[in-house]
Amino acid sequence: xxxxxxxxxxxxxxTPQKTDAKTRITNFNEIYADFKTTEASHQSxxxxxxxxxxxxxxxxxxxxxxxxxxxxxxxxxxxxYLISSxxxxxxxxxxxxxxxxxxxxxxxxxxxxxxxxxxIGSVERYINDMAFENGWIEPIQPDVERSQSIGIIGSGPAxxxxxxxxxxxxxxxxxxxxxxxxxxxxxxxxxSFKLEKHxxxxxxxxxxxxxxxFVMNCDIGNDVTFEELRDKHDAIxxxxxxxxxxxxxxxxxxxxxVVAALDYLITANKVGFGDExxxxxxxxxxxxxKTVVVVGGGDTAMDCVRTATRQGAKAVTxxxxxxxxxxxxxxxxxxxxxxxxxxxxxxxxxxxxxxxxETVEGIKIQRMRLTTPDAQGRQGIEDxxxxxxxxxxxxxxxxxxxxxxxxxxxxNEPGLEVTRWGTIRVMAGEFQTxxxxxxxxxxxxxxxxxxxxxxxEGQDAAADIHHYLKTQLLAAANDGDAQLAGVAE
Ligand SMILES: Cc1cc2nc3c(=O)[nH]c(=O)nc-3n(C[C@H](O)[C@H](O)[C@H](O)COP(=O)(O)OP(=O)(O)OC[C@H]3O[C@@H](n4cnc5c(N)ncnc54)[C@H](O)[C@@H]3O)c2cc1C
Ligand code: SF4
Numbered sequence: 001x002x003x004x005x006x007x008x009x010x011x012x013x014x015t016p017q018k019t020d021a022k023t024r025i026t027n028f029n030e031i032y033a034d035f036k037t038t039e040a041s042h043q044s045x046x047x048x049x050x051x052x053x054x055x056x057x058x059x060x061x062x063x064x065x066x067x068x069x070x071x072x073x074x075x076x077x078x079x080x081y082l083i084s085s086x087x088x089x090x091x092x093x094x095x096x097x098x099x100x101x102x103x104x105x106x107x108x109x110x111x112x113x114x115x116x117x118x119x120i121g122s123v124e125r126y127i128n129d130m131a132f133e134n135g136w137i138e139p140i141q142p143d144v145e146r147s148q149s150i151g152i153i154g155s156g157p158a159x160x161x162x163x164x165x166x167x168x169x170x171x172x173x174x175x176x177x178x179x180x181x182x183x184x185x186x187x188x189x190x191x192s193f194k195l196e197k198h199x200x201x202x203x204x205x206x207x208x209x210x211x212x213x214f215v216m217n218c219d220i221g222n223d224v225t226f227e228e229l230r231d232k233h234d235a236i237x238x239x240x241x242x243x244x245x246x247x248x249x250x251x252x253x254x255x256x257x258v259v260a261a262l263d264y265l266i267t268a269n270k271v272g273f274g275d276e277x278x279x280x281x282x283x284x285x286x287x288x289x290k291t292v293v294v295v296g297g298g299d300t301a302m303d304c305v306r307t308a309t310r311q312g313a314k315a316v317t318x319x320x321x322x323x324x325x326x327x328x329x330x331x332x333x334x335x336x337x338x339x340x341x342x343x344x345x346x347x348x349x350x351x352x353x354x355x356x357x358e359t360v361e362g363i364k365i366q367r368m369r370l371t372t373p374d375a376q377g378r379q380g381i382e383d384x385x386x387x388x389x390x391x392x393x394x395x396x397x398x399x400x401x402x403x404x405x406x407x408x409x410x411x412n413e414p415g416l417e418v419t420r421w422g423t424i425r426v427m428a429g430e431f432q433t434x435x436x437x438x439x440x441x442x443x444x445x446x447x448x449x450x451x452x453x454x455x456x457e458g459q460d461a462a463a464d465i466h467h468y469l470k471t472q473l474l475a476a477a478n479d480g481d482a483q484l485a486g487v488a489e
Contacts, residue, residue, distance in 0.1 A: 005070055008046040013116040014039060021339040025309045028192045028272055030096070031336065035126040037075075043119050044072035050109050055120060058107025060452045061094070061459075063087050065104060065120055072123055081131040084124060089164040089459060090157055090203060092132070093186065094452045095125030096195050099299075099330035103452070132202060140210035142170035148469050151176060151229045153220045154239035156184020157451045158442025160203060161458030162237050162465070163212050169466055173212045174233070178219035181273070184241055186451065188266045191303050193310070197272070226411035230437070234472070235465045238416075238424060238433070238440040239458060240407065242448050246400040248295065252353030257360030259285060261300045261399035268307045287313040291392050293363050294318050295350050296399030302333040304397045305342045316342045317391060321349040321368050321381055347381070351388060353396060362392045402448045423447050431461035432468065439465055 017033040024031045035043065047069040055065045064083050071080035084091045100106065100121040111117035131137050149172035152159045160182075163173045181187050182204040187197060208214055220226060230236055245260040247253065267277050267285040279285040287308035294304045297320035308316045318337070320327060323346045327334060338344070348365040355361040367387035371380040404422040408414050417425040417434040424433055424440040431439045441457035443449055 004045055005047050005049050005073055006045075007042075008048060008110050008115045008118075011042055011046045013046065013119060014043060015119055016122050021341070024193065025340050028310055030196050031193055032096075032122070034129055035122055037077075040123055040126040041073055041075060044069040044123050046110065047073070047118050048109060054107040054109055054112075055104040055118070059104040060450070060456045061088050063091075063104070063124070068127060069118060069120070069123060072127060077127055077130050078134070078136055080127045081136055084127050085131070085137075088455060089161040090451070090455050092125050092128035093157070093195065093199060093203070094455065095121045095123075095128065096199070097190060098450065098452050099332070101331055137206065139206055140164070140167050142168055144170040146170040146172070146469075148172070148234040148473075149174065149232070150235045150237060150465060151233035152237045152239060153177075153229070154184060154241060154442070154444075155179075155182035155204065155214065155216075156239060156241050156442060156454060157186060158239035158241075158444075158454040158458035158461070159184070159237065160207065161455040162239065162441060162462040163207055163458075165459050165462035166465060167207065167210050167212050169462075171466075171469070174215060175207075175212060176215045176218045176220055176224070176229070178217065178223075180217050182214055182216065188269050189262060189300075189303075191265065191268065191307050192272055193306065194303070197269075221410040221412070226413050234437070234469055236438045237431075237458075237461055237465065238407070238438065238444055239442045239454075239461075240405075241443045242402040242404045242423075244403040244405050245398065246403060248350060248353070248398050248400070250350050250352050252355065252360070254357065255353055255355055255360050255396075256284070256358050257355060257394060258353055258396045258398060261294075261296070261304050261397055262402070264397050265300070265303055265307060268311070287311040287316075287395055289314055290395045292316045292395045292397065293391055293393040294397045294399055295363075296320065296401070297322065297327040298329045298399065298401065299333055300401075301399035302329050302337050304399050305337050306333075306340055308395075308397070309340050309342060313395075317345055317393075318342055319345045319348045319350060319363065319365055319391070321347065323347055323370065326370070326379065345391065349381075349383075354390060360393055360396055362390050363396055364388055364390050402443075404444055404447075407444070421447055431457065431464045437468065439468075 016035050019031050049066050053066045068080040068083045104120045105117040108117035150166050152175045155175045155177040167173050183200040186200045264285050267280050270277050271280050288311050290313050292308045292313045294301050305316050305318050347368040351366040352364040367384045368381045369384050373379050408416045415435045419425050424444050431441050433440050439461045441461035442454035
């Protein structure tokens with residue numbers, strides 16, 4: 001252990017070992033190894049312990065990063081874990097999949113001053129993986145058991161984070177999900193080469209061991225009505241994510257050879273669990289031996305191209321209408337894809353799908369150029385007249401983003417107001433919807449976003465629900481309902 005900080009002048013930045021591209025495309029294992037203890041300590045010792053920590057400001061959870069870096073540098077890992085887990089309910093998951101280059105590490109003062117950032121995400125992962133290995137993370141044992149119950153719709157990171165906090169406060173918590181396994185996009189969206197599934201399962205298993213009830217294969221709005229759920233619980237949290245895929249609208253786009261990104265990724269993840277999936281066996285959602293084109297430039301597109309290489313595609317190309325500098329996806333993921341042999345067609349927009357209703361043969365692309373920056377410095381795009389070309393393809397995957405489903409209709413609850421983007425409207429500065437006792441958090445409030453934001457909102461919504469339920473109890477006490485009021489703190 002170095003026991004010191006500010007060693008960035010002598011200690012060079014080192015990231016955890018990464019499996020070489022040739023080996024990693026042969027399997028779906030995570031590509032980064034865990035730090036070893038000495039590496040974690042040395043890398044943490046690079047922290048400059050800034051008086052005003054910009055890294056903390058760049059982290060949506062406002063994690064106390066300099067504190068746990070200092071403790072890790074001193075070899076005090078259990079204390080580092082306690083600090084890290086105080087602000088985050090899924091720290092080892094965020095450490096793995098946050099786009100740190102745009103968040104904490106991108107804000108690190110060392111990065112800004114040319115010394116290269118501290119590897120914050122990898123240290124966070126290390127501390128909390130150590131906590132699991134050493135048995136420091138145990139089932140939740142609340143100080144007090146409360147009689148009130150909360151029904152959470154959705155077992156993604158927002159639902160999990162809220163359940164963790166609410167169970168810690170002693171509430172009865174039930175999570176309902178239409179999938180067969182908990183975790184939301186952590187389980188069925190994000191591929192295991194970024195986040196192995198046992199890492200998600202140990203969190204949901206711990207919640208189950210803590211008394212949280214998981215009701216799986218339960219589609220609220222179909223299997224159980226929203227009204228029934230409201231009658232059953234004292235408060236509801238809607239954490240349903242966003243699942244309506246944006247689709248291509250060019251000639252030929254209805255062909256069976258054009259598939260939606262999430263259908264493709266969910267299938268790949270289910271196959272990874274050992275499930276038999278007809279669309280995979282038939283080849284419809286399997287890239288093996290195919291020439292694949294993925295349309296889109298975000299993290300979902302990167303997950304699709306990298307899944308396709310691992311399934312044994314003949315060739316994989318990503319088509320994106322802007323250039324690399326203007327891609328919404330994380331730079332780290334684009335670089336990983338390039339290393340794994342994915343080709344990029346920048347400044348290219350789909351113009352038509354070639355083939356027939358059953359099979360695709362290719363995609364016609366329109367070449368684009370960036371326009372002069374506007375007053376905010378943002379560049380638009382425009383067609384380069386007459387510049388088109390065809391790319392061969394026998395599987396086209398659309399990764400164009402997601403929109404919310406129509407929840408007021410699905411839940412038959414018109415009082416559940418939505419914004420003009422279809423996301424659930426919550427009250428200013430809190431997570432209560434326009435329906436009393438119904439709260440919402442995660443992508444369904446914010447629109448398609450990041451895991452770390454879902455965690456933040458799940459935690460904050462839990463605090464709001466606690467406040468609401470306490471207020472209900474106090475009102476009951478004032479009305480003379482002593483039995484109910486007896487459990488109010
Ligand atoms: C392919 C892909 C890759 C991504 N990669 C990253 C990444 O690397 N890093 C990152 O930070 N973010 C990433 N994201 C974004 C991130 O996964 C989401 O922002 C996050 O999961 C949102 O969390 P959530 O809890 O709001 O919703 P979700 O994770 O979507 O969970 C919602 C849950 O609600 C359930 N549900 C929905 N409707 C109902 C209903 N009516 N009844 C019962 N259950 C219901 C769903 O089945 C689901 O389990 C990625 C997203 C995708 C699609
Ligand atoms: S949660 Fe994400 S942004 Fe915050 S410290 Fe961890 S990796 Fe960085």
